[in-house]
Amino acid sequence: MTATKGLEGIVATTSSISSIIDGVLTYRGIDIDELAEHASFEEVAYLLWYGKLPSQSELNGLRKELDAYASVPAEVIEAIRLYPKDTNTMAALRTAVSSLALYDEAAGDMSAEANLKKAIKLQAQLPTVVAAFSRIREGKEPIAPKSGVSIAHNFLYMLNGEEPDEVAVKALDQALVLHADHELNASTFAARVTVATLSDIYSGVTSAIGALKGPLHGGANEAVMVMLEEIGSLDRVESIIQDKLNNKEKIMGFGHRVYKNGDPRAKHLQKMSRELGKLTGNMELYEMSVKIEDIVTGQKGLKPNVDFYSASVYTTLKIARDLFTPIFAISRLSGWTAHILEQYENNRLIRPRAEYTGPSSARYIPINER
Numbered sequence: 001m002t003a004t005k006g007l008e009g010i011v012a013t014t015s016s017i018s019s020i021i022d023g024v025l026t027y028r029g030i031d032i033d034e035l036a037e038h039a040s041f042e043e044v045a046y047l048l049w050y051g052k053l054p055s056q057s058e059l060n061g062l063r064k065e066l067d068a069y070a071s072v073p074a075e076v077i078e079a080i081r082l083y084p085k086d087t088n089t090m091a092a093l094r095t096a097v098s099s100l101a102l103y104d105e106a107a108g109d110m111s112a113e114a115n116l117k118k119a120i121k122l123q124a125q126l127p128t129v130v131a132a133f134s135r136i137r138e139g140k141e142p143i144a145p146k147s148g149v150s151i152a153h154n155f156l157y158m159l160n161g162e163e164p165d166e167v168a169v170k171a172l173d174q175a176l177v178l179h180a181d182h183e184l185n186a187s188t189f190a191a192r193v194t195v196a197t198l199s200d201i202y203s204g205v206t207s208a209i210g211a212l213k214g215p216l217h218g219g220a221n222e223a224v225m226v227m228l229e230e231i232g233s234l235d236r237v238e239s240i241i242q243d244k245l246n247n248k249e250k251i252m253g254f255g256h257r258v259y260k261n262g263d264p265r266a267k268h269l270q271k272m273s274r275e276l277g278k279l280t281g282n283m284e285l286y287e288m289s290v291k292i293e294d295i296v297t298g299q300k301g302l303k304p305n306v307d308f309y310s311a312s313v314y315t316t317l318k319i320a321r322d323l324f325t326p327i328f329a330i331s332r333l334s335g336w337t338a339h340i341l342e343q344y345e346n347n348r349l350i351r352p353r354a355e356y357t358g359p360s361s362a363r364y365i366p367i368n369e370r
């Protein structure tokens with residue numbers, strides 16, 4: 001038995017949800033470029049869960065369900081008040097999602113119908129949880145979700161306590177579309193491994209959040225912003241990035257396990273970053289990002305991934321740096337849950353093998369002889 005480090009190139013499951021073929025990403029066969037251009041996040045979530053685009057009445061039905069489920073139990077909010085104010089936002093989200101299960105009587109109901117309902121419920125509740133934690137740590141009261149608006153709109157409203165402007169809603173909605181699913185990425189795999197034991201959907205999503213948190217995965221968007229803040233201005237880009245490359249440091253937001261010729265999502269976020277920069281009259285983050293890209297791509301051949309330009313996008317939308325990865329989670333929840341439902345439909349325990357590299361023929365030595 002020979003191990004493949006990081007399971008690179010290993011095909012671990014079949015799936016009809018999303019595909020990456022020759023560098024093209026599709027959700028249910030539809031090119032991400034088309035979806036980014038035309039679809040709302042709610043349409044995409046429907047597409048991932050049900051395998052087809054919704055009709056207008058089906059979309060209205062989903063929006064109604066999302067509205068109905070968006071509140072979270074008071075006990076979960078009370079528990080959030082007890083979290084340390086400076087706790088990591090992804091740790092807070094992981095804990096809060098796990099605690100949502102405690103107040104859902106259907107948490108253990110494994111019928112397909114109940115699981116789909118829980119997926120929709122979690123999709124509705126995640127933005128509420130993230131916004132509530134953000135406000136509580138700032139000493140503010142959480143704001144109840146409102147009905148009749150999109151998830152992107154509602155999230156910004158609950159976060160800031162005021163109606164968001166349309167440009168911000170549109171940008172966030174498009175970012176949610178772009179992050180919704182991505183084949184067998186690390187967090188989705190974690191979710192599938194967890195539920196393949198026939199554990200419940202909340203356990204699967206909690207595992208996924210834990211996996212997304214790391215800087216090699218979803219945590220990279222926050223790490224990109226840390227780097228941009230460290231650089232601070234356009235004139236410092238060259239020397240700092242060159243130092244990092246000379247020191248063989250990883251440049252966050254670059255490289256990808258699957259895409260070697262560029263991440264198809266990155267161009268949409270780059271465009272968004274440029275347009276938002278122009279609109280707000282502050283192009284510096286965008287220009288810094290472009291300069292970093294020129295150097296890293298020029299010298300290493302590495303291209304930006306989905307996380308690179310999302311950092312400048314979210315910062316221009318005045319979103320705190322440590323909410324970037326929770327926003328990724330809000331979006332990817334749609335993909336995670338679609339994969340969880342698919343796993344349940346045709347389940348087999350996921351239990352690979354390990355290539356043993358430890359000592360052989362070792363003997364037990366009594367403790368007083370060691």
Ligand SMILES: CC(C)(COP(=O)(O)OP(=O)(O)OC[C@H]1O[C@@H](n2cnc3c(N)ncnc32)[C@H](O)[C@@H]1OP(=O)(O)O)[C@@H](O)C(=O)NCCC(=O)NCCS
Nearest residue numbers: 215216217220249250251252253254255256257305306307
């Ligand atoms: C995404 C990522 C984890 C993929 O990892 P991987 O497939 O295991 O690729 P590796 O880490 O083996 O990288 C292959 C080579 O490219 C280099 N490389 C990869 N990403 C790099 C980066 N962001 N900056 C500098 N060098 C990088 C590695 O150092 C390695 O070089 P070597 O062969 O000389 O040792 C990796 O590219 C990375 O760490 N990127 C930064 C974090 C990030 O943006 N994550 C979000 C992904 S969407």
